[in-house]
Amino acid sequence: MAEHTEANRQYFEKLAKSYKTDFQKGLEAICRQVDSRRSWISDIWTNTEAGNGKEIKMMEYACGPGAVSLTLAPFVSKVVGLDVSEGMVSEYNKNAQEAGFGDKMTALKGDLLAETIPEELPGPEYFDFDIVVVSMAFHHFERPDLAMARFGERLKKGGVCMVVDIVPASDDHHHHHHHQGPHRVEHGFGNAEHTVKSHGFTEEQMQQLYEGAGLTGFRYEVMDEQVVFHKEGKELIKTLFIARGQRV
Structure with a gap:
């Protein structure tokens, strides 16, 4: 597992500075979809009756440059980003400062999926989240079941885990006709293939x-x-797809 995490770290370290630009349209689409479904994800935000006056804590795991964190930051009190790539952590913190959210958004390097959790992450500030967000990372995880269990442990009672990831190509035809354009269309993962452990998740999975x-x-x-x-x-x-479930 450590070997696979290291492969992911190295791959995303190289992408860190260009990720936001390279994937800009995709990130914008994801953020639009997340924002439009906020009430579907949870009813506890700083601008809702259920969240009014509460401290609302969010964690984004495998946070990258923080696109989804920036989308949801106006509606929470505090956001913690975690990523295995130092370069991504640096980009996240820079983007938070530039967007005026430096006082409530901070990322640090951390691996919640290690067999032994790093010593800085058991602290109380890394538990009791109202929402844990994982966007476009589950297909890179060697053990999605362990990941979900670890995220669930970090939620407070009633807290929500939201996942954005890929519908498998075999399931995809039920939902969309594929765009055919002048460019070559690929349904794999290009040079990221070696870091990918799953080609998407069905609703049942x-x-x-x-x-x-x-x-x-x-x-x-x-x-x-x-x-x-x-x-x-x-x-x-x-x-x-976007999925959600909560801790009871």
Whole structure:
């Protein structure tokens, strides 16, 4: 497992400075979809009756440059980002400062999926989250079941774990007709293939992961816009889902 984490770390370290630009359109689409589903994800935000006057803590795991954190930061009190790549942590903190959220958004390097949790992460500030967000990272995890269990442990009672990831290509035709354009269209992962452990998750697979971690109130929706990533002169077109479940 450590070997696979290191492969991910090295790959994303190289991408850190260009990630936001390279994947800009895809990140914007994800953030639009997340923002439009905020009330579907949870009813506890700083601007809702259920969240009014409460301190609302969020963690984004495998946070990258923090696109989803920046989208949700206006509606929470505090955001913690965690990533195995120092370069991504640096980009996240820079983006938080530039967006004026430096007082509530901070990332640090950390691996919650290690067999032994790093000593800085058992502290109370890394527990009792109202929401844990994982966007476009589950397909890189060697053990998604362990990941979901670890995220569930970090939630407070009633807290929500939200996952954005890929609908498997075999399941995809139920949802969309693929775009055909002048560019070469790829349905793999290009040069990221060696870091990928799963080619997406069906609704049934995600439900098993949530229930296996003791999370309830499971919901899964396929996003209504496909996401196009440009890599190595090719278009990678993915259909994504958003899922949620909460700790009881």
